[in-house]
Amino acid sequence: MAKYNGAKCRICRREGSKLFLKGDRCYTDKCAFDRRPYAPGQAGRSRKKVSDYAVMLREKQKVRRMYGILEKQFRSYFKKADMQKGVTGENLLALLERRLDNVVYRLGYANSRQQARQMVRHGVFTLNNRQANIPSMQVKVGDEIVVVEKHRKDPVLAEAQEVIARRGCPNWLEVDAPNFKGSVKALPQREDIQFPINEQLIVELYSK
Template sequence: MSRYRGPRLRIVRRLGELPGLSRKSPRKAYPPGQHGQSRKKRSEYGIRLEEKQKLRFNYGVTEKQLVRYVRKARRATGSTGQAILEMLEMRLDNTVFRMGMAGTIPAARQLVNHGHITVNGRVVDIASYQCRPGDVITARDRDRSRGLIKTNMEYPGLANLPSHLEFDKDTLVGKVNGIIEREWIALQINELLVVEYYSRMA
């Protein structure tokens, strides 16, 4: 299943607020489609599927990538659900978004893919690159890269910088100081339902 490139507000209407996908709010409060206003009782499977879809669309990953993160999280110590969220949050595209260099995760992914971001002095154009504590993330030292990021910073996505990151708006230099804590994850999600979804699918 490829990455979603359709109307974003349609997804927001169906799944609720997705801070990484869009900064806009839908005018209509009910899901899209001709049955959007009907109050249909959701099955347990439907609830778990919805939580999984929230994760997929907010972070802009494909189904295949998400399955890979789940498998990796199962091998890690501690809570599987928390490990999945940590891995997704520590992706380079999401870190660039959380530092305020882009208004949404898709915009941050584009910055990374087009070679506007450096990690520890080297250009990294892989959006799924896993940031580690100690990584220094900066705008590439080119007028075009710095100009794009400064324009993006006029319309930030999220107001608060998470405690594991630091960012200097004047020099456009950011640093990863640790792993994100659960309370700083902006997406409203029950990660245990995502783990359950994949355990039943396996």
């Protein structure tokens, strides 16, 4: 993801939805979106007439920023989803969910996807007993993600059990927190993604 040096909470406020970009802080009363649920800037509170195209664009931007990927990458995922059998929108979300950095986040070993991405790049995890340092790697059923022995005492990972207990783990994943291990039980389904996303708007946007 291109480096963004601004306040992450501004992104949530701009997209009009909590994207959980700051991890546990987003679950507390310190969350900026909860305190100021309107777009940033002087005109943030003003009501504007929004076109159909703007609605579709904002939905795409919301999902892209939530998973922390660039426009070129996002469009590539859409093309892959469109070529697969089934519903394009659901295929797109499944591809994004199967990214290694997202799986690490979903397993509870990171407070945010950005943190999970950094941890993957630093070689904190192995995938099927092989070093995995590419955040965009696609996991498949039966894959096993394990924390490298030397990293198991890191403060972030030491809190993994508490994070998992609080956030929960999706049904398509299985976590063995005491042994710093996670596995892929099945492919993610639409109902496994609880975040409010209207993927059909993204399909309509790219179909224009």
